[in-house]
Amino acid sequence: MDDAAGLRAVLPPVPEAETGSPGSPCAYAALRADGPVTRARLPEGDPVWLVSRHDDVRRALADPRLVRPVIATWPPREGEQWPRRVLTLLELNGADHARVRGAVAPAFTPRRLQDLEPRVRALAEDLTADLVRQGPPGDLVAGFTEPFPLRVLCAFLGIDHTGFAAVAEHIETVLQATRVPLGKTLAALDALRDHAAALVDACARGGGDGLLARLAATPAHEGGLGHEDLVSVTISMLMAGYRTNVQHFGAALVTLLERPGLVRRLRERPGEIPGAVEELLRHVPLMNAIVVLVATEDLDIGGRRIREGEAVMPVIASANRDGDAFERADEFDPGRDPNRHLVFGRGPHYCPGGHLTRMELRIGLETLLARLPDLRPAEPTERLAWNEDSPLRAPLRLPVLW
Template sequence: MSEKHAYHSLDQATDQYPLALDDLAEPPARYAELRDKCPVVPVRMPSGDHAWLVTGFDEVVAAMTDSRLSRAALRDPGAPRVIPGPDFGDNPYNLLSQEGPDHARLRRLIAPAFTPHRARQWRERVEQIADELVDDLVAGPRPADLHGSFAALYPIRVICEMVGAPYEDWPRLQVWTERLVSITAGTVEERLAAREESAAYVAALVAQRRANPGGDLLSALITARDDQDRLSERELVWLGINLLVAGHDTTVSALSRGLFALLRHPEQWELLRTRPELTDQAVEELLRYAPPSEIGFLRIATEDLDLAGTAVAKGEGVIPVMHAVGRDRRHVSDPDVLDITRTDAKHLAFGQGTHYCPGAGVARMELRVALATLTRRLPSLRLAVPAADVEWIGGLLTVRPRALPVAW
């Protein structure tokens, strides 16, 4: 491994963040060089501000578990920002932008809905949803769009049932999500409109559930708000938005990108089809090899600190790219090879530290069910176009194709 280089100033930035995907939706080729030579490097963000980009496995873990790197400090006057204009980081009620006791309190409130036990309880219904969507896929035209007709609908349908939102509202949820997770793909006006419209939508759902409570997660959060006063009304609304957006968006991307990876390596699809006991391993390998994003969440240093030999000054931004670490050769053998039988599929797809994804267990279950259903129902599934012809959408937090044409 090459000797690592340490930068001394953010003014030395030459890379533009976010880095562009490589061909075939592969991670940015620059990541491999940075992990080997300089896992902490200054970058220029779309806003024009600078930050430290972190790409190595050990370095990302260190950044994500350092309490001196704060998401809440994004709201401090003069703090660097990823994009010009308002975004999720400006909202003090957004779970992703909180730290400390308030963050811990909100996570405790939603934790019961995402335990492994609850994931097992949901599995039968999730299997039914997957089968119903495959029924529709089979009855439709061919080639079929595996992204638009399955991968993009399946997680939305699951989270709508869990939260208590009408599934027929999914087109609106999809539009709001794409605008809210936009980095360079949308305008400030679109982001603001999506924020206001989604908040009004969830507020209306809250009113409906107050009048007619059910067994869904939103009804449970309303009980916590009204009976025990553990939530403010704005916290309740934004928890609903967090659950609806974060509860499906990354799963959509993980599923579409993972299926694309499997289908462009047909020997891996065949292996999974003939050895269904590999499904759990396959999910972990796909999260490592083809994670749902190549973007990190900006944090702000609340004091001077040392990060892997790089001096980070108070007030400077740090972007630990948790999805860049799955190909760190210090931890994974032959990291550029997709191998669903591997036992060293180390990744940080669900984060690390206090912001570890609370829905990781449910997301894993959804991905396992999707792979099991598709290999069982459509064993001859294959790409209907050359892999290089699949077009990928840029400018979003997550990675997804415009369409994923398949045949069987």
Template sequence: MTITDPHPFPFSEPDELRIDPRLEQVREKEPLCPVKLPHGEPGWLVTRYEDVKTVLGDPRFSRAEAVRRDEPRTRYHRGLPGNIMEFDPPEHTRLRRVVAKAFTARRVEQLRVRAQEIADRLVDEMIAQGPPADLVSAFALPLPVTVICELLGVPFEDRARFRHWSDALLSTTRFSPEEIDRCADELSRYMAGLVAERRKHPQDDLLGVMVAARDEQDRLTEDELVAMGVGVLVAGHETTASQIPNFVHTLLEHPEELARLRVDLGLVPQAVEELMRFVPLGSASTARYAVEDVELSGGVVHAGEPVVVSTAAANRDTAVFTCPERLDLTRKEAAHVGFGHGPHHCLGAQLARMELQVALSTLLRRLPGLRLAGTEEDLVWKAGSGVRGLEKMLITWEAAA
């Protein structure tokens, strides 16, 4: 190993949705930076856009090797055995194909009508109750939770249970290792129970498709089946539920861009892409291990060395984006890497895009004058989690006369 004198990473505690300024310094002056994350062995941190795409997309970097190593990571938990993030192609491709059809652009567009119905119902309830309302509990959480429950085939009434388990799996310091292990076990057994129910009573939801792929086509193991179900459930609601209030908060902090969007809701799809670039969600990717020597900016990563990437830093790379510190809803430049890149590019990216588009357009269309109720000090931010976001965000609007 050539990784010596690593810097503790993350460099600082998350500060709401602000990016640590040291990431910019590292990107400019130390693009291959030795770091020590809270768990696992030391590794390299990569922050430049092209380097990030190389690490995430080049077969010379392996996720499967991380299973055999004490990979650098921000969270204690490494995921259930057999989860899709443990594999490289072609094994990764085999698992991804089992569920990929549920997340195609065509299938997601078919779900848009249902997502819009859910969003409108949630806003109806907010309006009926009157302002102020907690955007997180009243809208941002139930929208993606309802969609993923219906798509996967998970009872919506169990949302409090799997939400707690999800929080534990994504915890950095909020839960103890013992609590995380217990929650992971409970969530695994819960999903195994739903699998057993599908075997007794087959249905055409995504979980039913996965069970059929296991039992009739032998395309995945039982551990892979359960891990896939858990992964879809957790990832299918957590990031979108966090990004809805994150995006609204960011727009409120940029009133000129918000005014532009209110005038032309046709900009919403483009706005979602720019907000995905602009708003940081996590600290570092899951680690990849070099399987041969690879030259990146700043030096050579030797075979056997782990690398983590900061997509937030890559999305602010001045070599790729003009004035990257500025939110510009009309930006037309390189694609962001907010959904990752390469074989492990977010499976549900199209679903997340659609839900975020529906969420923003519905809130802006139906809640005129949407703004914070109270001050910034009244906001409650997540703590001890690998995902940034708000736990409580009170909003108000112009009530109808």
């Protein structure tokens, strides 16, 4: 056995989410205490440094010496030469990243998102009205947490949501890039690229008020983007802005429904929903071990030496439950203030979709609580089935009564 194979054989696996849960809070609590920067192996055997404390995760995410690898070339495989094709915002760095990010960022400000708010509310009302027509009981996953984020994202981008099923599978494959053979990821990236290119062409021809049509209509001298950049933006949004919200909303509703007193309180005082949304973003152990960074030079994190070329995984779900950063970190406290969670990352690649996600969750909760009085689980939540195969875990069904 060579050194690398020997190392892989002795490393513990990266903690998987606990069965029936979106994350692994217990495993990460142990790591924060006993090995806050420690080596582990991914399902395909590749070694990574797991970083689990809030302070270290916060620094690592914004450290310019740690870059997001090109998806099509990571994890590297001996003898396999893949083209270094950059397809998403996350893979861009420096001036290239700033140029593309600068073109899309204005669309994500709270002020600009106000224009979208009536559409988002109408989508939430339509889906809730369907639930009311068909039930109770009803399934909040099929009836709300799956379709709502998709329709909001499509409204934001200005694309038709009905053709989306064809790409959903490829998105899931790319999100699992650290767990599946690279060839499979590359095939999914090719399919996503073709789909995104067709969407960009349709938006450029058809106009409309969505982000893609607006970007396509902006001339280069006014900060507009070329076709390839637009395709890259589209792939980034489809990959980063859909499953994240499906998973988070589903798991967030489970967290809420397990607290009937809180559901009652939020229905009676909707003004407290934004605080609850912020705490749901912190408390649901989303972004388990998803972000991968590669060291471009030797550096120290939390007193451990990381060598150039080694991979680092800052575990955001763990940072968000760190008792050194949050009082009573495992407790759900909708009034928590300040709430310096890291769910949207940090640094130049900080998630641009944070405010859209907040608005979506707020309006979704306001609508569900107002239209489904006495909303409660139809069966004990510990019996719910979760999609155990995906890195972004969500309940498969959420049967409710009202």
